[in-house]
Every structure is written in C-alpha cells, then in structure tokens.
Amino acid sequence: xxxxxxxxxxxxxxxxxxxxxxxxxxxxxxxxxxxxxxxxxxxxxxxxxxxxxxxxxxxxxxxxxxxxxxxxxxxxxxxxxxxxxxxxxxxxxxxxxxxxxxxxxxxxxxxxxxxxxxxxxxxxxxxxxxxxxxxxxxxxxxxxxxxxxxxxxxxxxxxxxxxxxxxxxxxxxxxxxxxxxxxxxxxxxxxxxxxxxxxxxxxxxxxxxxxxxxxxxxxxxxxxxxxxxxxxxxxxxxxxxxxxxxxxxxxxxxxxxxxxxxxxxxxxxxxxxxxxxxxxxxxxxxxxxxxxxxxxxxxxxxxxxxxxxxxxxxxxxxxxxxxxxxxxxxxxxxxxxxxxxxxxxxxxxxxxxxxxxxxxxxxxxxxxxxxxxxxxxxxxxxxxxxxxxxxxxxxxxxxxxxxxxxxxxxxxxxxxxxxxxxxxxxxxxxxxxxxxxxxxxxxxxxxxxxxxxxxxxxxxxxxxxxxxxxxxxxxxxxxxxxxxxxxxxxxxxxxxxxxxxxxxxxxxxxxxxxxxxxxxxxxxxxxxxxxxxxxxxxxxxxxxxxxxxxxxxxxxxxxxxxxxxxxxxxxxxxxxxxxxxxxxxxxxxxxxxxxxxxxxxxxxxxxxxxxxxxxxxxxxxxxxxxxxxxxxxxxxxxxxxxxxxxxxxxxxxxxxxxxxxxxxxxxxxxxxxxxxxxxxxxxxxxxxxxxxxxxxxxxxxxxxxxxxxxxxxxxxxxxxxxxxxxxxxxxxxxxxxxxxxxxxxxxxxxxxxxxxxxxxxxxxxxxxxxxxxxxxxxxxxxxxxxxxxxxxxxxxxxxxxxxxxxxxxxxxxxxxxxxxxxxxxxxxxxxxxxxxxxxxxxxxxxxxxxxxxxxxxxxxxxxxxxxxxxxxxxxxxxxxxxxxxxxxxxxxx
Numbered sequence: 001x002x003x004x005x006x007x008x009x010x011x012x013x014x015x016x017x018x019x020x021x022x023x024x025x026x027x028x029x030x031x032x033x034x035x036x037x038x039x040x041x042x043x044x045x046x047x048x049x050x051x052x053x054x055x056x057x058x059x060x061x062x063x064x065x066x067x068x069x070x071x072x073x074x075x076x077x078x079x080x081x082x083x084x085x086x087x088x089x090x091x092x093x094x095x096x097x098x099x100x101x102x103x104x105x106x107x108x109x110x111x112x113x114x115x116x117x118x119x120x121x122x123x124x125x126x127x128x129x130x131x132x133x134x135x136x137x138x139x140x141x142x143x144x145x146x147x148x149x150x151x152x153x154x155x156x157x158x159x160x161x162x163x164x165x166x167x168x169x170x171x172x173x174x175x176x177x178x179x180x181x182x183x184x185x186x187x188x189x190x191x192x193x194x195x196x197x198x199x200x201x202x203x204x205x206x207x208x209x210x211x212x213x214x215x216x217x218x219x220x221x222x223x224x225x226x227x228x229x230x231x232x233x234x235x236x237x238x239x240x241x242x243x244x245x246x247x248x249x250x251x252x253x254x255x256x257x258x259x260x261x262x263x264x265x266x267x268x269x270x271x272x273x274x275x276x277x278x279x280x281x282x283x284x285x286x287x288x289x290x291x292x293x294x295x296x297x298x299x300x301x302x303x304x305x306x307x308x309x310x311x312x313x314x315x316x317x318x319x320x321x322x323x324x325x326x327x328x329x330x331x332x333x334x335x336x337x338x339x340x341x342x343x344x345x346x347x348x349x350x351x352x353x354x355x356x357x358x359x360x361x362x363x364x365x366x367x368x369x370x371x372x373x374x375x376x377x378x379x380x381x382x383x384x385x386x387x388x389x390x391x392x393x394x395x396x397x398x399x400x401x402x403x404x405x406x407x408x409x410x411x412x413x414x415x416x417x418x419x420x421x422x423x424x425x426x427x428x429x430x431x432x433x434x435x436x437x438x439x440x441x442x443x444x445x446x447x448x449x450x451x452x453x454x455x456x457x458x459x460x461x462x463x464x465x466x467x468x469x470x471x472x473x474x475x476x477x478x479x480x481x482x483x484x485x486x487x488x489x490x491x492x493x494x495x496x497x498x499x500x501x502x503x504x505x506x507x508x509x510x511x512x513x514x515x516x517x518x519x520x521x522x523x524x525x526x527x528x529x530x531x532x533x534x535x536x537x538x539x540x541x542x543x544x545x546x547x548x549x550x551x552x553x554x555x556x557x558x559x560x561x562x563x564x565x566x567x568x569x570x571x572x573x574x575x576x577x578x579x580x581x582x583x584x585x586x587x588x589x590x591x592x593x594x595x596x597x598x599x600x601x602x603x604x605x606x607x608x609x610x611x612x613x614x615x616x617x618x619x620x621x622x623x624x625x626x627x628x629x630x631x632x633x634x635x636x637x638x639x640x641x642x643x644x645x646x647x648x649x650x651x652x653x654x655x656x657x658x659x660x661x662x663x664x665x666x667x668x669x670x671x672x673x674x675x676x677x678x679x680x681x682x683x684x685x686x687x688x689x690x691x692x693x694x695x696x697x698x699x700x701x702x703x704x705x706x707x708x709x710x711x712x713x714x715x716x717x718x719x720x721x722x723x724x725x726x727x728x729x730x731x732x733x734x735x736x737x738x739x740x741x742x743x744x745x746x747x748x749x750x751x752x753x754x755x756x757x758x759x760x761x762x763x764x765x766x767x768x769x770x771x772x773x774x775x776x777x778x779x780x781x782x783x784x785x786x787x788x789x790x791x792x793x794x795x796x797x798x799x800x801x802x803x804x805x806x807x808x809x810x811x812x813x814x815x816x817x818x819x820x821x822x823x824x825x826x827x828x829x830x831x832x833x834x835x836x837x838x839x840x841x842x843x844x845x846x847x848x849x850x851x852x853x854x855x856x857x858x859x860x861x862x863x864x865x866x867x868x869x870x871x872x873x874x875x876x877x878x879x880x881x882x883x884x885x886x887x888x889x890x891x892x893x
Contacts, residue, residue: 019152019204021118021136030132037131037147037208039215047094054090115146118202135205141198141399145190148212149203150176156199156433158400159190162325164213165554170197170401172434198385198400198432217635241757242693249700256707287685290736294681301673302665304648310660312685313643315678316624317547318749320671321615321637323629324553324560326650327668328567329529331630333401335409337493337526338373339484341467341477346373348409350530354388354395359413370413375468376522379452379498380406381417382424383441385431388417400432402496405527406454424450428511438463442511448502453516457485457497457524464499464521473520485524492562493526529563536568538669543570545675546748548623550601552611552637557604564602571601579605586613593617611637624749628663628671630655645671672745679744683815688732690761691812694768695728695805701773702780702797712790714780719798722844722854727802727837731809734833738813739826760815760885767877772804775870795856796863802841803871806834811878816886818879 022030055064064086067079115128118136128146131137137149145159151173158170176188190196190203192212209215291311298305305311325331330350338346338359346361346369361369386399388407397404407417424443432439438455453460461481466473488495499519505511542549549569553560561576577600585593597617606614611627615637618625627634627641630651635658638644646659647666656662663670702714715723757765779800783793813822813830825831844850845858859867 019136020121022132022134023120027119027130027132027135030134031130034132035209036129038129039210051090051094054094055086116140116143131205131208133205133208137203137205139190139196139201139203141196141200143196145192145194145196147192147205148207149190150206151188151190151201151203152176153203154199154201156431157190157196157201158198160195160197160401161191162331164191164194173199173201175201198403246700249704253703253707260710287688287736289733290681290684290688293684293737294677297680298661298674298677301677302648302663302667302670303674303677304662304664305660306662307660310643312678312682313624314626314645314661314671314674315676315680315682316750317626317643317675317678319548319550319618319623320542320626320628321550321552321611321618321641322627322668323634324551324555324563325529326630326647326666327628328535328551329531329563331529331650333405333494333527334530335405335525335527336530337488337491338376338409338523339488339526340372340376340523341481341484341521342469343484344372348412350533354408354411359409373413374415375500376498376525377406377410377413377415378420378424379500379522380454380496380525381410381415381420382426382443382452383429383439383454384417385429385439402494402527406496406525409525430513436513438516440513440516442503442505442515445502447504449505449511451501451503451515451519453499453501453519454496457481457495460497460499460519461521463516464519466518467521468523476521481521481524488524488526491526492559493528496525496527498522498525531563531566532666532668534667534669536566538672539568541669541672541745542675545672545745547675550603550618552603552606552614552627554606555604557602560602560604569601575599575601577603579603579607579610582606582610582614586610590617590620594620597621609636612640615641626671628668630666634658645674676740676744679747680738680740682750683741683744684736684738686756686761686815687738687812688736689756690765691735691805691809692724692728692732694765694808695772695801696724697765697769698772698776698801698804699723701769702776705773705777706780709777709781711777711781711784714777714797715794715801716855719794719854719856723798723801723805727841728805730833730837730840731805731830734827734830735809735812737827737829741814741817741822764878764881767881768808768874771874771877772801772808775804775873776800779867779870791855792857796859796867798854798856799841799859800867800871802838803867804874806838807871807875808878809834811875814882816882818882819875 067083067086071079114125115131116123116138117126117131118124118138119126123138131147135147136152137146139145139149139157151157152175154173154175157173159173160170172187173190174187176185189206190201192207192214207213207215291309294311295305298311322328334350335348336350338348340346344361344364346359346364349358349360358366359369359373360366361372364372384399384403384406386397386403386407388395388397388404388411397407410417410420421443424445427442427444427449429442430436430438430440432455436455437459438453440451440453443450443452453463461476461478464476467476467481485495485497499521501516501519503515505515539549551560551564551567551569553563555563557576557578561571561573564571577596581596582593582603585596593613594617597614598621600614603610603614611629611634615625615627619642624643625641626643626645627637628645628647629635629638630647634646635655638646638655638660639658643661644659645661645663646655648656648662648664649666651662651666661674663674699715699720706712706714776797780793780797783796784790788796809830810819813819813827841856844854845856851857
C-alpha cells in the first residue's frame, strides 16, 4: 500500500470538494457497466485457423483439383503424393506464422500496473484494471497515471506526457478550478500512461480504458492498416501477370487438344500439368525462408520484426518520417553545457553510459574541468530529491528529470552524491516549489552549516552578493550573469543556476529561507534532450542510400529546427512546417496537404492525427514511408504507414504493438542496418523468383512445343510437381539465404512503381527459357526419334531439367557479379542443397516406390555426360550477360 498523502494535501482535497471516493459496491456496479480499465488486445488466431489459411491460394486450389481428379481416374498413388506435398507445405507455413505470433505476444508486459485508490474511505492498492470512472486516485512521484483524471488536489505535480504529446519537458499540473473549457483543461488533467516525475496529487477518474486519450488513439490503430507492404504490392502484380499468361496458354492448348481429338481426362491433366509448370509453387516457401533468414540477421543487430513482410518493406522505403523525442534524441533531460561566472564554458558528454562520460573544456584538460566544475556540481547534487542508481543492466532513476540530469552530470565529474553526503550530512531541506523557483539544503560541514541552492537564474542572482572567479569570491556582476543566462537560453537550453553560502546556525530549527542571502554565485548549467551520438552518421548513411529523412514532433518549431540541424538533417527555413499549417492544408483538401508534404522536412507542433495524415500524404506523393516513434501519440502512424518502426527500450507497449519492426537498443543507426538487410532480402527474393519463373517458363515452352509438334505430353503432372516443389524447393531455399553483396547502401532505393520483372530480368528470362525449353524439347524429340519409349524419354527430359535447375540456381546468386567474384564457396548451403537436389533425384531413380510413382529409372554414363554438357550451357549464357551488363554500367559511369 502506498504511503498516506501529506496532511496538508489531504486537508486541501477535503476543502476543495469533500469527495471521499466510491464504495466497493458502487465500484463493482460501474465496473460491470464500463468494463475493465484496459485497452482491447488483438485476438490471436488458433493453430488450426493458421493451418487452414495455408490452403487459401489459387495454386493450391489447382493442385487440390488434381488430387480429386487423380482419385476419380483411379490414380491413387499420384493423388497421395500430391496430397502429402501439400500438407507438408501447409505445416511449414503454419509453423512459421505461429512462431512469429508467439514472439509478438512475448513482447507484452506480463504484470498488470497497480494504482492507489480511495475505496470505502480508505487508501488501498488495486489492480489498475479495476479502476472505474468516479474513483478517487492518489498519484505520487515515480508512478504512472492509471486513467484520465480530473485533478482535485495537487502538491507540486509534474507529469511527463511525452508518450502522448511528443514533448520531453514535464508539464506542471494544477487543481481543477470551478469551470474550465477547451485546451485549458489539459493543465488540470492527468492522462493515462503519463509518468509522474515530481510531486503528489489526487484526482477523480473521468475516463477509463478505450475512453481515455490513449484509448482514442487505440481506436485508430485497431483499424485495418491503410498501407500495404511493397513486397505484397509487387507480388500481387506478378501473380496477376502469371495468372493471365497461364490462362491464355491453357485455353490455347485446350483448343489445340480438342482439335487433335484428345480425351477429356488427358486434356484436364495437361491443363493441370501446365498450371503446375508455369506457376512457381515453391515461391511462397522460398519467400518465407528469405524473409525468415533476414529476420534472424536483423535480430542479431537489435531489430525485431513482428510481421514478416516488413523485412523487405524497410528495404523498399524511400523516406523515413521519424519522431524526435526518444528516436533522434535520448528522451532524457541532460546537462550539456556549464558556464562559470568568469565566462568559462565546460561541456558534458552525452553518451548513454554515464560512467564513460566526462566533463571537458575547450582549452581545459578533463582533470582541470572537473576541478573547476566541482563546486557547482556539488550544489547541484545536494539540494536534490532525485535518485540515480546503478543496476545490473544500466541505470535506474526516480524523481524529477531535472534532478536526475544534475545527478548524472555530477557523476560524470566523479562526484556521486553518496560520497558528497558523507562529507556534508544533511540537516534540513527546502523542497522546490514553482512559486519560489528554487530548492535549498543545509548541511553540517565541520563547525559550520553549508547552504546549497539551485533554481532559476534570476532568483539566485538576486540572492547572491558575490560570484566565484578562479577559486575566489568577488563582487557579483549581475548584468554579466544575466547576459550569460540569455545567451545559453538562445541556444535552446533550459538554464539553471547554483549558489552556496554558510551560516553558524546550531540546530535545524533555525534553517529557513531567511538564511538564503549573501550567497556566492557558482555558475549556470544548460540542459536539453540531446541528439543520440549515432544519429548524424545514421542519417548520412540514409542519404547515401537515397532514403530521405523528415522529422515529426510535438515540440516548438525553433527547438525542432535546432535538433534537426544537430542531427544532420538538410532543410531550409521554409521547410519547417507547423501543425497549424497542416490543419489549414487539411481543411483545404487532400491536394493541399499533399503539396505541403512535398515541401516540408521538419514538422513541429504536430498532433497525433496529423502524423498519420502526413504519413499518408507522403505515400500519395509516391513514397514508400517508414514511420519511427516510441510514444502512444505515434501509434496510429506506426500502424497505417507502409512500415512502422518502434523503439524497444523506452517505447510504449502501444507503440510496439502498432509497429512492424522494433529497435531493441533504441539506436537510430540500427534502422540503417535494417534497411540494408531489407534490400538483401528483396534481392534474394528476386533471385528466387527469377530462378523459379525461368524454370517454370521453360516447362511452359515444353508444353507449347509439344502441342505444336503433336508430341505426347512431355512430363506428367506428378513429375512436374516433383521438379517444382521437391528438387527446386531444396535449391531455392538455399538461394534465399545469400548474404549481402556489399553495395546495398550505395544504390538508390527502387522506384515505388518498379515491377519485380525489370528490363534486365525479362531479357535473361527470355534467354534462359529458350535455352532450357528448346533444349528440353529437342532432347525429348530426339529420344522419341531414336526409339525411346515415352516413359524413357520423359525420364531423360526430367533429369535434364533437374540439371538445368542446378546450374541455373548457381548462376542466379547475383544479378551483376560473376560466380568468380562471389567465390565458389561463398554460400556453402547452396552447394549442399544443389548436391542434395541432384542426390534426391538419383535416389528416386533407384528406390522402387519413388521410381514407380515418378516413372523414372537409372541412366547410362554416356547419357549423363550428354545431359551435363547440355545443362551447363545455361551457366555460360548467364555469365556472358552479366559481363555485358557490367561493361555497360562502367561505360555510363
């Protein structure tokens, strides 16, 4: 149970309203009517639903029809074989999807937050889910606000609402007056999820669950995403093209078959065989493997992918719309500048690890800087109510962000507060209050009492009559000190002053405000939410990769511009856009907003709904948009952009659940690594698609040539299924595991409207299709002419196509680089899988059950040699085309 409220606050609450909370019976009634104080969680599909979903595909429908017809024709063996392959494919897909869902569920916090609530006239600790409208809730420093509350009593309350507003500075709160309207009420409200950084308060709950400010945002993110993955968009176009081509050729061949008088059953099986040959059945599995491999690579670089298509999507992005607080900045107030009364400037490192930071000066060694800052930082640490403690995985802090920042600065100078307090035992303290604008503490030191004060510069300058100059106190120059303060404030810094003094008071009863006179002014400290050290380099890498970066923040335009400049963002003054301008553009219509989005680079004072509107406007302008953020206010944009990237350490659960990708180390540079992996994933998918489609197209040509030349069906449906799902399926998985080629971040992103098949791929597809298809039909025709039976001719043709696939897979490792540049053993898994695919087919030739089902048999050495020579031609053709492409690129550059 929480500690009771201070008596003065309890008395003030009683005087303000006399309200003493709900009874348990009233609370139960309201809980039944309003529901628990929690946001609805998305329903997770069952394993059975996931398994059934694997069969929802036009290709699967065709194969299921083939199973049914095979049964009706009495060909049970073929039907069972096809059915086993389909079930195995569904099991693999189910396993992958279910594992991804389990990983996403593990991201949620397991423990429920607690809250201090007045029930039946007593203050008790309850599960926050049980809070209802009308409850009287007590807040205290370090806790989170459990629901939206109208404050009735306040004792120095400050709330960090950055997760809702994007602003890092804590907001001062006041008790609700008799009547307030509009935006004024924000100062008198505490919102669910906000962190109490200082003070205590009580308030009456006005909204719970989905009716809170967070809940309203949750309504937006519960809707179906408005943007789709670039991969899904491209694959949809690719699938339509394949379906159109297959349908056209199937109809044509059926017409030819009818003209030749083929039986209906043979026509159907030919149509099924054609569909099986033309449609890359192994593509879904290969794509899943390529994405899964990249997911594992990203995880090693602190990037967790919650939705598999997001792997490739980040590699496709052309613009990153990033939040400022917690993404570009550390989301913590930090002392960055110290100015001593003589004008000496000292600087504090802003690295994440406090123990690796130092105080330094322009012309001052670290030891000298530390010595000169000692008096000021001692005065910063002692009149301080915060705490900073080293824990196993970093640092933990409690208290106001200003107090914590001052403690961190003192620690950087080698002055941890515990060591200071040992020499300066505390006697009495005057806590900080907004009305007096300072905090002071009195400490025993030898025979005197030392006084340390921190607060507003104007206040402390007025309290002082001397200032420290090079280790000695001289008469104060107030105008000079005020000028120092104004100069630091103009840099966007939050400025605090420090002073010290001493007295001969013997007991704590005499320590009070009347002693805060004739102090020695020690200097000023400037604080800000600093840029993450890795951000400038990361943004530069994004620019080199052709990815634009824009900033969306709730901060003031001047602050936003200063942060953007420090981060390395390139922009002009007219590209700094305010939320007010966005509102006007929205009122004028979509075209006006799109025009504004084309101009803007820095968006300041942006409301949560405007972040989403701008992300959609950027999308309409032809960009693939990645949105980053960590707060609840970022959630709608994270959900509905092409790709949402949430920060894992300081990001809210709502932001994580809304995002596609989570950066576990909150390192903006990790996004660049993820972009690289996304491009590798898409390149591997293109390689797999090319390999599968080229072999499938060759099979299609086989059927066309066979029908034109009035030859028997070149391959049986079960042989095609073996070729495409089994032997091909082993190799395409290995091809999907190719590593980066090294130049991924030196190339511009793909055009948003770029199809999977570009000009180079189409040319190579035509080349390889004619070589494999023409070579295959020639082999089949010559075998029949030499007296081979149809079964033996198909056996020879099937082996030739397996060998073609082996060489084609090896040649497909890169679109530009030769196999010599890549290294023969650059992908050991690929070599193993090529050997495995060939070995599997050789095994099928010699195992009775498989050989009978596939109608294959062992081949003579001379036949092997002839087929190997014919199949290797595909490798030389591919290498020649790559060399020509490299030469053309060199000439253009």
